Amino acid sequence: MANEERIEAAADARRPGTRIVLATHNAHKVAELRRILGDRLGMHELVGYEGPEPVEDGATFAENALIKARAAAKHTGLPALADDSGIAVDALGGAPGIQSARYAGTRDDRDNYELLLRNLEGAADRSAQFVCAAAFVDGEFEHVELGIWPGRVLDAPAGEHGFGYDPVFQPDGSDVSSAEMTPEEKNAVSHRTRAFAAIMPMVRERLG
Template sequence: MTTFVLATHNAHKVEELRRILGERLGPHELVGYDGPEPVEDGDTFEANALIKARAAYAHTGLPSIADDSGIAVAALGGAPGIHSARYAGTREDVDNYTLLLANLEGETDRAAEFVCVAALVDGDRELTVRGVWPGAVLEAPAGAHGFGYDPVFRPDGIATSSAELTPDEKNAISHRSRAFGGLVVQLRELYG
């Protein structure tokens, strides 16, 4: 059995990752991360995910799993992108999506995608897997589940916001589920 560190201080993300990875990882153990937060100064989701996983590995010596994720809006040239969590400057979800809605006011092209890059660093290798969840930005928030931009994101093929999906419904199809599902395939090959 291998112990993997979930390299995040975001309690919502830890809960979601434990649900997504749970049975898929088999007998391996997932533990939280209590070390210092690194500066996420990469210019891609991949770079930032690796920065976090490297920091957790350096702090714990254990194989570390991290992700970087955000929303990329076509009409805004892919913004907020890697700056999604700090878009409004407050790190508050409601401030971020309120600014996004203001920046899209009057815009008819509301196409967007949630992007997640999952990363593993274990001292011998560094892996990344990208997951994308296409959809559109709603004109007003709806729903009480999830976090981040969930209240203003409507996934393609679904009539509601991702915040109106149950956690299990969201975790079965989200960008994070897609990225970590791909990472789990590689983890099984490497760790059994």
């Protein structure tokens, strides 16, 4: 590397990081993503979003993640990260899918997973997967990555950690639910971790 390039690289390393808005009002998700992203953010700072929630009328996790990221980027003028995630159950044709958070009509986690258990009563196939689409929007630039966490739906809820469908989801290769895992154990392997681990190298490259 030439001396001029070394000087420029050193100067770049001292520049303050860019603020990135996390496009969600879900406090559980904010806390989890802060833990997941951690050192992956480098010098960049993750900030909360208090703007309006857009209508999530996409047909896929990826489309809804982009809708949220675009809205946050437009409202704040900052680069934005968003995710859309849920559980897809094979015996239910992929449901609840993108309707996971609204499955029971109440937006209550317990109501949602209890309805899921009722709908799976007697089902021999309980295979399922958590799906996460992570989206990044910076001006006209957009990018999405998917993370998949395969497993099965339990017969009854177990565990006190996590949120959403964690109490009724048992990941492949585990003998406990994702709600029985510690946050560190879950964040090492989850769908959200997989999606954001995949997207962050591009985010860092884009932002410098």
